[in-house]
Amino acid sequence: xxxxxxxxxxxxxxxxxGCCRPSVQINAPQxxxxxxDTCCNSFAPKxxxxxSNSAAGLSPNAALDIRCSASACVHNQSGSCASGCVCINNGxxxxxxxxxxxx
Numbered sequence: 391x392x393x394x395x396x397x398x399x400x401x402x403x404x405x406x407x408g409c410c411r412p413s414v415q416i417n418a419p420q421x422x423x424x425x426x427d428t429c430c431n432s433f434a435p436k437x438x439x440x441x442s443n444s445a446a447g448l449s450p451n452a453a454l455d456i457r458c459s460a461s462a463c464v465h466n467q468s469g470s471c472a473s474g475c476v477c478i479n480n481g482x483x484x485x486x487x488x489x490x491x492x493x
Contacts, residue, residue: 398430430486
């Protein structure tokens with residue numbers, strides 16, 4: 391499984407720099423050729439006043455399934471990410487997969 395590192399602190403699923411979800415979906419348009427063209431489609435905004443997931447006793451999911459529609463990425467293998475570690479960051483228009491590498 392792939393390790394996911396997330397620096398999107400305003401995501402409800404962010405848990406101490408990891409992700410509490412069982413899986414995530416990374417999307418990119420067919421024409422996407424750069425990291426800034428990608429986004430974490432599983433992003434859910436954290437509501438004001440909501441405690442962090444780590445404060446709620448949740449921990450990052452170490453067996454995270456990462457699905458990906460970025461067909462131009464070298465790590466995409468039949469719609470799944472084959473990278474050993476994926477980094478999700480804040481991008482210019484939301485979130486982005488900084489692990490994206492063009493084929």
